[in-house]
Amino acid sequence: KAGVTQTPRYLIKTRGQQVTLSCSPISGHRSVSWYQQTPGQGLQFLFEYFSETQRNKGNFPGRFSGRQFSNSRSEMNVSTLELGDSALYLCASSGTEGYNEQFFGPGTRLTVL
Amino acid sequence: AQSVTQLDSQVPVFEEAPVELRCNYSSSVSVYLFWYVQYPNQGLQLLLKYLSGSTLVKGINGFEAEFNKSQTSFHLRKPSVHISDTAEYFCAFDDPSGAQKLVFGQGTRLTINP
Numbered sequence: 001k002a003g004v005t006q007t008p009r010y011l012i013k014t015r016g017q018q019v020t021l022s023c024s025p026i027s028g029h030r031s032v033s034w035y036q037q038t039p040g041q042g043l044q045f046l047f048e049y050f051s052e053t054q055r056n057k058g059n060f061p062g063r064f065s066g067r068q069f070s071n072s073r074s075e076m077n078v079s080t081l082e083l084g085d086s087a088l089y090l091c092a093s094s095g096t097e098g099y100n101e102q103f104f105g106p107g108t109r110l111t112v113l
Numbered sequence: 114a115q116s117v118t119q120l121d122s123q124v125p126v127f128e129e130a131p132v133e134l135r136c137n138y139s140s141s142v143s144v145y146l147f148w149y150v151q152y153p154n155q156g157l158q159l160l161l162k163y164l165s166g167s168t169l170v171k172g173i174n175g176f177e178a179e180f181n182k183s184q185t186s187f188h189l190r191k192p193s194v195h196i197s198d199t200a201e202y203f204c205a206f207d208d209p210s211g212a213q214k215l216v217f218g219q220g221t222r223l224t225i226n227p
Contacts, residue, residue: 004156033213043203043217056214090156094213101147102213104156 004105025093032074037088119218136204144206
């Protein structure tokens with residue numbers, strides 16, 4: 001089975017721009033979660049989608065949004081980028097029966113200049 | 114508030130020596146516990162997990178962890194480390210309701226010296 005894939009792997013943007021990151025989960029997984037990793041704040045939960053619906057949301061401003069498509073692929077969008085949005089954005093997918101561990105992708109490294 | 118504390122930000126160890134990475138959690142409800150490893154420029158890989166049952170959990174790469182409910186701890190151990198174990202290690206918990214909302218510690222950077 002192919003693992004979780006994220007595109008692009010690296011991205012450079014300037015302040016004020018917006019960005020869209022993509023995540024393709026493991027085949028058959030319907031839950032996709034997003035995390036932000038920074039040296040200062042560590043790993044923080046952004047949101048989780050299941051069957052195209054946002055089930056959980058972390059404590060991030062409304063500039064951070066996401067969506068999930070019918071094939072379980074997910075995108076996250078950050079509008080009006082700030083320097084502090086520079087981070088590694090990790091996507092994780094998990095199965096649907098019982099409690100399932102999350103499998104992480106390699107991440108997208110976003111640099112905001 | 115629910116949180117995870119990794120007591121050491123950096124742990125230097127000589128090759129073939131034993132290591133223990135410490136993790137304490139704070140939660141008002143029962144939780145599931147995890148250890149993840151992150152190699153440079155990569156995502157997170159699950160080392161082991163505790164959901165229920167035996168408090169001693171064995172994972173990949175020779176790692177094991179012990180869940181101690183009274184001390185709210187989940188320390189990670191390996192009897193003999195290798196250079197390839199150099200990485201950052203994260204302790205995390207999740208709500209058993211299935212929230213898929215991991216709460217992570219700040220990480221411990223394990224450095225293995227020859």
